[in-house]
Amino acid sequence: MDDTRLIRTLVAAAEAPVDPPSDFHESLWETLQSELTADARASIGFGEAPPVDDSRPGLVPQSRHPRSRRPGGVWVAVAMFSLIVAVGLAVWAIRPQEPAGEITDSPPSTVPADDDTDADADTGGEASVSGVWSQAETTLGRDEFSPRLFVIDDRVLVIHEQNQGTTVVGEIYDPAVNEARPIADSGLAWRAHAAMVWTGTELLIVGGSNGPGIDQIGAAYDPASDMWRLLPDPPGEVDGWDGSITGAAVWTGTEMLIPARGLAFDPVTDQWRTVTPQPGPERNAPVTAWTGTEVLVWGGCDAAIPQCDDFERGLLTDGYAYTPATDAWRPLAPGPLATGVHPAGEWTGTGLLVFAGTGHPDDGVTFARYDPYRDRWQELAEPPLAPRRYAASTWTGRSFVLWGGSADPEREFSDGAVYDIDSNTWESLPPAPNSAARDRHAMTWVAGRLYITGGHRTLGPLVFTPDGGQADVLETSTTEPIPLDQAIPFRVLAVGASGAGIAVIDLSERITTIYGAGALPVHRTDGAVAAPNGAWITWNEGTAFFFADGLGRVTAELGPDRVRSLPGIAPSLRAVPDPAGDRVWLVQPGRGFADHDEPTLVQLVPVDGGPPILDIAIDPNAFPRAATATGLVLNTHAWSDTGYVTAPGTESVLHLRDDGTIDTVGPGVAIAAGSTRIARLVCPPDRAGCDPFAHTNRLVITDPDGSNPVEVDGPFEGVWRSVGGPAIPSDSMPLQAASPAGVEMLVSISRTVDVNAMPIDPTLVAVSLDDGIVRTIADVGPALATWSADSRWIVVTSGRDLVLIAAGDPDHIIELKEVIPEGFWPLAAG
Amino acid sequence: MDERGRHADALSTDGLLDPDRFRRFYDDVLPVVYGFLLRRTGGREDVAMDLAQETFVAGVRALRTGVRVDDPRAWLMTIARRRLVDFYRRQGVRRTVSLPLDPGAIPGWENTEVEARVGAAFESLPEHYREVLLLRYVDDLPLDVVASLIQKSPAATESMLARARAALSAAYGDGDG
Numbered sequence A: 001m002d003d004t005r006l007i008r009t010l011v012a013a014a015e016a017p018v019d020p021p022s023d024f025h026e027s028l029w030e031t032l033q034s035e036l037t038a039d040a041r042a043s044i045g046f047g048e049a050p051p052v053d054d055s056r057p058g059l060v061p062q063s064r065h066p067r068s069r070r071p072g073g074v075w076v077a078v079a080m081f082s083l084i085v086a087v088g089l090a091v092w093a094i095r096p097q098e099p100a101g102e103i104t105d106s107p108p109s110t111v112p113a114d115d116d117t118d119a120d121a122d123t124g125g126e127a128s129v130s131g132v133w134s135q136a137e138t139t140l141g142r143d144e145f146s147p148r149l150f151v152i153d154d155r156v157l158v159i160h161e162q163n164q165g166t167t168v169v170g171e172i173y174d175p176a177v178n179e180a181r182p183i184a185d186s187g188l189a190w191r192a193h194a195a196m197v198w199t200g201t202e203l204l205i206v207g208g209s210n211g212p213g214i215d216q217i218g219a220a221y222d223p224a225s226d227m228w229r230l231l232p233d234p235p236g237e238v239d240g241w242d243g244s245i246t247g248a249a250v251w252t253g254t255e256m257l258i259p260a261r262g263l264a265f266d267p268v269t270d271q272w273r274t275v276t277p278q279p280g281p282e283r284n285a286p287v288t289a290w291t292g293t294e295v296l297v298w299g300g301c302d303a304a305i306p307q308c309d310d311f312e313r314g315l316l317t318d319g320y321a322y323t324p325a326t327d328a329w330r331p332l333a334p335g336p337l338a339t340g341v342h343p344a345g346e347w348t349g350t351g352l353l354v355f356a357g358t359g360h361p362d363d364g365v366t367f368a369r370y371d372p373y374r375d376r377w378q379e380l381a382e383p384p385l386a387p388r389r390y391a392a393s394t395w396t397g398r399s400f401v402l403w404g405g406s407a408d409p410e411r412e413f414s415d416g417a418v419y420d421i422d423s424n425t426w427e428s429l430p431p432a433p434n435s436a437a438r439d440r441h442a443m444t445w446v447a448g449r450l451y452i453t454g455g456h457r458t459l460g461p462l463v464f465t466p467d468g469g470q471a472d473v474l475e476t477s478t479t480e481p482i483p484l485d486q487a488i489p490f491r492v493l494a495v496g497a498s499g500a501g502i503a504v505i506d507l508s509e510r511i512t513t514i515y516g517a518g519a520l521p522v523h524r525t526d527g528a529v530a531a532p533n534g535a536w537i538t539w540n541e542g543t544a545f546f547f548a549d550g551l552g553r554v555t556a557e558l559g560p561d562r563v564r565s566l567p568g569i570a571p572s573l574r575a576v577p578d579p580a581g582d583r584v585w586l587v588q589p590g591r592g593f594a595d596h597d598e599p600t601l602v603q604l605v606p607v608d609g610g611p612p613i614l615d616i617a618i619d620p621n622a623f624p625r626a627a628t629a630t631g632l633v634l635n636t637h638a639w640s641d642t643g644y645v646t647a648p649g650t651e652s653v654l655h656l657r658d659d660g661t662i663d664t665v666g667p668g669v670a671i672a673a674g675s676t677r678i679a680r681l682v683c684p685p686d687r688a689g690c691d692p693f694a695h696t697n698r699l700v701i702t703d704p705d706g707s708n709p710v711e712v713d714g715p716f717e718g719v720w721r722s723v724g725g726p727a728i729p730s731d732s733m734p735l736q737a738a739s740p741a742g743v744e745m746l747v748s749i750s751r752t753v754d755v756n757a758m759p760i761d762p763t764l765v766a767v768s769l770d771d772g773i774v775r776t777i778a779d780v781g782p783a784l785a786t787w788s789a790d791s792r793w794i795v796v797t798s799g800r801d802l803v804l805i806a807a808g809d810p811d812h813i814i815e816l817k818e819v820i821p822e823g824f825w826p827l828a829a830g
Numbered sequence B: 001m002d003e004r005g006r007h008a009d010a011l012s013t014d015g016l017l018d019p020d021r022f023r024r025f026y027d028d029v030l031p032v033v034y035g036f037l038l039r040r041t042g043g044r045e046d047v048a049m050d051l052a053q054e055t056f057v058a059g060v061r062a063l064r065t066g067v068r069v070d071d072p073r074a075w076l077m078t079i080a081r082r083r084l085v086d087f088y089r090r091q092g093v094r095r096t097v098s099l100p101l102d103p104g105a106i107p108g109w110e111n112t113e114v115e116a117r118v119g120a121a122f123e124s125l126p127e128h129y130r131e132v133l134l135l136r137y138v139d140d141l142p143l144d145v146v147a148s149l150i151q152k153s154p155a156a157t158e159s160m161l162a163r164a165r166a167a168l169s170a171a172y173g174d175g176d177g
Helices: A003-014 A022-037 A072-093 B019-040 B045-064 B072-091 B113-123 B127-138 B143-150 B154-176
Strands: A126-128 A131-135 A148-152 A155-160 A169-174 A179-182 A195-198 A203-206 A218-222 A227-230 A256-258 A263-266 A271-274 A287-290 A295-298 A319-323 A328-331 A344-347 A352-355 A367-371 A376-379 A392-395 A399-403 A406-408 A416-420 A425-428 A442-446 A449-453 A462-466 A491-495 A501-506 A511-516 A527-530 A536-539 A545-548 A554-558 A574-577 A583-588 A600-606 A614-618 A644-646 A652-656 A662-667 A669-673 A678-682 A698-702 A710-713 A735-737 A744-749 A764-768 A774-777 A783-787 A793-797 A802-805 A813-816 A825-829
Touching (some): A022 B045, A148 A195, A195 A256, A287 A352, A392 A442, A399 A449, B019 B045, B045 B072, B113 B127
Parallel strands (some): A126 A425, A527 A825, A783 A825
Antiparallel strands (some): A131 A462, A344 A352, A399 A416, A501 A511, A545 A554
């Protein structure tokens, strides 16, 4: 047995069912029942905001933002908070002055090899990044200003330090499954501007201000144990601690460094030590970064001035660098940046990228790079965005992302852009819905996605999933020979479960690529098909169709505004590639009701996203109606260079032409079509009134005008068979048909209609469109059928592995190991 | 071969919040989730039950938020694996590196002869090979996550995986004869 089969056996054995204790089985069910029957939580979609709960008790610290968005009922709370802020600021103002630090003007001697950004290269490119916005789960409140984010592996630790004036809370968000779990209660009183760092094993929270006093200065959170531990007091004053330690902090690898206060904390020894504090005025919200040898601090505003950021007073455009090894500060060289309110900055590994703006049209230079090794600034291409302040940034490892912010209290943004350091160009991000606009938010790059949270009173966290530009390349099986004609390349697409992705398998090159985990152009892939030109198309419920080339690069997008006759992108909307060329059928099935049928909407559009070639609505009342199936959501398909659909509520197969004319092929449900023939399922005469979707009826293959029929009676007894289970109830077997490029059609069982039926392992059959001969493909296991471009048979299993069957040799099974992760489903081949 | 859990592959989450339908799904998939967690926690029933409960509760809560997946069983197993990783992390580096496949190891489960032989070959491997094979294949963790858990580079992890697979094959072959 080769190692692949050994691993497979190992995995299968690990997942073999074991009955848990019966009392556990039932007690867990009782728990789940209560969960199932609990009131469903509000589902908040883009463009619709949940009601704001103005009755919530307690202070709302975020109301220090001077906007008047809050209804009048909370002005008392606002006033109370303003008072608290004023007290806190007074405490700050009367704090003892820190000693001035020693300043060195010598930059570090270490200068990497030529790492200059070519700032003279192309500027201001405004190409668009493709991707999809979606909402993320959260267990936290929605209106925290400036929440803190820390990436832990492929998840985000989110901390709300203000939490509407209660206690410091947090959650861990997992973008892979869109799941948020609250972390253990910190027990820390709410605070603002606390110093926080992630050490790699712990989150350290120290200081902050809330006016009355924070009592416990700090704590450390360990995600592995979901436990907090209290941190020792730092040296210095003890009374209340409020405001005594605030501002940015960095993790140097061994210590938490709080530059503004001249403090360093070692979490291993739990020891504090003092260092030379940052010179100059204490800063509110400066850009702070750790380079590996230095702490860089730039911008912000003079914290001694109350609400210096909101009122744009005391904005600073200078900065300092601190070297722990020498305990010395040096000033940064003067730079080109104008003043900025809450500037955004990211360390790239070789330089500090800083965006600084106030939101005014005359902001001047807003984007620049500081090179700490040469102590110099470079002016960079301006972002293709309206002037703004309070924007958030993140570094993806390759790109600088800037998103959101505001221009004035009444104008927040929901757009952003991505800066490529190599080309000195920007690309716009697709705008999120207007309802997602926000400022004073936080953003980070995690698991190939942008995660944005906070700064908004109603809409919760957002996730942006970009396109396939950073596709993961999976391990492929190359240890076993693939005895298939390598001269005939073909590509298989498989679509995963929610958020999983799309697999593209190019057998000719033995390359398997998964577009997923952040590389997909869609956050949630609802389907994918291959287009005849080698491209592929995927779609996402409620968002858009995406056309991509074989490398996963999105070439066109059809959103609700582009799919003209279709009312948005409905869940049942499907794309069907047109074998004639670079066109695709988009079909929105109508619903058949007794009194008010909905039309089926059909568009034939070019894959470049141009105007529709055909754009029609099919009135079901214009065609003969069968007696049954009213109320069903019909399976609607369209194929061929003209197109066939099953009309809603009619159970009639229609033939659509480019000129918009429609003929009736005949009764039944369209199943498949080749270049000249159409296959449909009909009720046999002796089974009048049967459910046409039982698919156990009669298969009729005809020319488009209904002539030259070949009929194959169902339920294909002797062909369908179950494996390892009871007999398949013949009346509940739907077929799944793959769209063939040639003259044959593959059909398979995709599921059971009767959910009470026992599980089955589907068996595949092939049906010739020419002669109706049915052949069985033996022993392929659970699978769905799909086709190669050369009409060879391809079968893709839905399990952990991928199985291919070559044409004309159905017993010849070629296995590709570990190609399709569990959860992927095959859809089509081109 | 036990077929439980398989039909869930073909069900989407549409309508799964219906208690009757979810009960059927639950009855079908719980043994799969529990069996996986039981083996991966070294046969510790209490831990397996805790993690299974966390898994299902998280799944139901996600469904209630409108999450829609085409393969609920695979999705639930993903959640179970996440919970397992959390468990690993809580345990520090002392992860279970055994997979009890020998006869009688798991009450209520009758393994096949092949499974028992593969299990014996697996248990004969050095601990670091067993660990990396379990994390990568049984737990289905991405390579970079495995690398971070065993504190090696992805390239070194990939290399170790190849050696571990070869060692497993050799150990199984030795059993032949």
